[in-house]
Amino acid sequence: MSERLVRRAAAGPGPLPDALRDPGRTLVMGVVNVTPDSFSDGGQWFDTDVAIAHARHLVAQGADIVDVGGESTRPGAASVSPEQELARVLPVVETLAREGVVVSVDTVNASTAEAVTDAGALIVNDVSGGLHDPRMTATVARTGVVYVLQHWRGTPETMNSLAVYDDVVAEVCAELSERLDQALAAGVREDQVVLDPGLGFAKEATHNWTLLAHLDALLELGRPVLVGASRKRFLSGVVPPRLADEPLARDAATAAVTALAAGAGPVRARSVATPASPPVPDVVPGGGPARPRICVVAPTPLLVVEIASGHEESGQPSDHADVHLHPGGQGLWVARMAVSLGADVTVCAPFGGELGAAIAQMLSTDQLTIHAVTYSAGNGAYVFDLRGDDRETVAHMPPPALNRHELDDLYGTVLVDALESDVLVVTGAEPASVVPSTFFGRIVRDLRSAGKPVVADLSASAARAAAKERPTVLKMSHEEVVAAGFADQDDTASLRAAAERLVAEGVGAMVVSRAEAPALLVTPDGASRAVGPVVTPLDHRGAGDSMTAGIAVGLGRGLGVADAVRLGAAAGALNVTRRGLGTGRRDQIERFAGRISIEELD
Numbered sequence: 001m002s003e004r005l006v007r008r009a010a011a012g013p014g015p016l017p018d019a020l021r022d023p024g025r026t027l028v029m030g031v032v033n034v035t036p037d038s039f040s041d042g043g044q045w046f047d048t049d050v051a052i053a054h055a056r057h058l059v060a061q062g063a064d065i066v067d068v069g070g071e072s073t074r075p076g077a078a079s080v081s082p083e084q085e086l087a088r089v090l091p092v093v094e095t096l097a098r099e100g101v102v103v104s105v106d107t108v109n110a111s112t113a114e115a116v117t118d119a120g121a122l123i124v125n126d127v128s129g130g131l132h133d134p135r136m137t138a139t140v141a142r143t144g145v146v147y148v149l150q151h152w153r154g155t156p157e158t159m160n161s162l163a164v165y166d167d168v169v170a171e172v173c174a175e176l177s178e179r180l181d182q183a184l185a186a187g188v189r190e191d192q193v194v195l196d197p198g199l200g201f202a203k204e205a206t207h208n209w210t211l212l213a214h215l216d217a218l219l220e221l222g223r224p225v226l227v228g229a230s231r232k233r234f235l236s237g238v239v240p241p242r243l244a245d246e247p248l249a250r251d252a253a254t255a256a257v258t259a260l261a262a263g264a265g266p267v268r269a270r271s272v273a274t275p276a277s278p279p280v281p282d283v284v285p286g287g288g289p290a291r292p293r294i295c296v297v298a299p300t301p302l303l304v305v306e307i308a309s310g311h312e313e314s315g316q317p318s319d320h321a322d323v324h325l326h327p328g329g330q331g332l333w334v335a336r337m338a339v340s341l342g343a344d345v346t347v348c349a350p351f352g353g354e355l356g357a358a359i360a361q362m363l364s365t366d367q368l369t370i371h372a373v374t375y376s377a378g379n380g381a382y383v384f385d386l387r388g389d390d391r392e393t394v395a396h397m398p399p400p401a402l403n404r405h406e407l408d409d410l411y412g413t414v415l416v417d418a419l420e421s422d423v424l425v426v427t428g429a430e431p432a433s434v435v436p437s438t439f440f441g442r443i444v445r446d447l448r449s450a451g452k453p454v455v456a457d458l459s460a461s462a463a464r465a466a467a468k469e470r471p472t473v474l475k476m477s478h479e480e481v482v483a484a485g486f487a488d489q490d491d492t493a494s495l496r497a498a499a500e501r502l503v504a505e506g507v508g509a510m511v512v513s514r515a516e517a518p519a520l521l522v523t524p525d526g527a528s529r530a531v532g533p534v535v536t537p538l539d540h541r542g543a544g545d546s547m548t549a550g551i552a553v554g555l556g557r558g559l560g561v562a563d564a565v566r567l568g569a570a571a572g573a574l575n576v577t578r579r580g581l582g583t584g585r586r587d588q589i590e591r592f593a594g595r596i597s598i599e600e601l602d
Ligand code: PMM
Pocket: 031, 033, 038, 039, 040, 072, 073, 074, 106, 125, 126, 127, 148, 150, 196, 198, 199, 226, 227, 228, 229, 268
């Protein structure tokens, strides 16, 4: 790209904050879709809090602008009413604008443009270039915000059939110029306008590539040009064929195209951080931090003693036993697996008595941070004998209930730590009487209202209390769903109906693990199952907790629920092939996740 073009593009649009007016570099616009059906992220941000959290990630990664959309422009996508669209985007815009984020709103509706501008949005991104709503340009003129005027033809329903050009560059320029004249006639100032060729909007792949090669022609219209290539289907032409259907695998191509377009004006992208290396096929990158911070509530850490047969090959007589000590309890298994998956993990848990000290000591080698509260009665323990055919419980020392002060202390510790984390994982107490179920309801409520994703892996009354507070993901085993009274039986239809009811009542997504059968996933978009290779379990325990850890780490990395469940299903499946509960190797788990598919149920 010639210098002239770079200089001309650098004269940024008027109403932006000073820092963005003449930045001397390409501005990056991160995309947050608050819709259940966009081109490439499958609606993963269709939740106000999660959308806000994702936007904050994009800003932390370096996005100058966050583009919030409430209606999918995917070809053939159903349209939503302007009221529905506004209801989706407004809370996100208000929060981000209050935090000082430069917010753009992707809308073709004048009423939405007006309302979001009142709420603090500085940019209206109109993919129809004023063609959809005749009142749009007058609204933009009145509000004085930056107006991204994009080229399109027809509507999302009809645009594919209108991708017919003799000379795509000349025709797009002429049509954009006409739209620009119309906007100026309606009172829009020239310095409000950014033009956009509308890659993928009434364009075949060849049209997109041709336009990208001739951005200089568009710049001749005298305004900066925004390029939105991010993960679009035409990029699959430059990634290996086996990855063609994987939108995330298009990130490297997005980065390359975006770099070529830099200098023309802002670029619109879903993943803002430059990929450090080309995407590895089976690793599913998200928009979040590579090393997310996960806070795990572990109400009952316990000591696990296992007596196993001595190794005969080491020359010992066979009546000798191997004795193994492990830190255990559901929360600790989840935490260990989250560490294995590369997360920065803090465990909030009570420790007391001689066993508490021993467990905490053992954990200190596990690369996790412990936020301990005192536990006057002391932690519990299990002793198992593994030498027979069955795992025999030799002794069980259940821990007593936490007292009032200890509960308050645990609550405050979790609350403060979880607010500083990317995801909170709430695991249950064993026995349940150690912590009242209201504790779980309260912590889920408080974190959700603070906008934090919460993964709850609970049973019985604790699950019922948490479910009411709209956790991001509620994960239960099929037995737990029945025992908690959510379903009468554990057949697929009953479990699915129970999950659908919970999701209708506000649970973000419900995951039901089912021993050897594929886990069920129910979201507001529908029901599916996580299908992968069948493995022979060495020790079936720990699968569910490993799955919970994978889901939490996935969400923390910015993956959508479906991809997070793939990671979780892989962690669970591989964990049962090993002896250590909550253990596994990240590289293997992430590669195995590539073999798990999320199949929609009818
Ligand atoms: N692409 C999409 C949506 N909005 N806005 C502008 N200005 N330019 C684009 O290229 C653009 C856009 C469609 O992609 P998505 O649904 O995946 O966000």
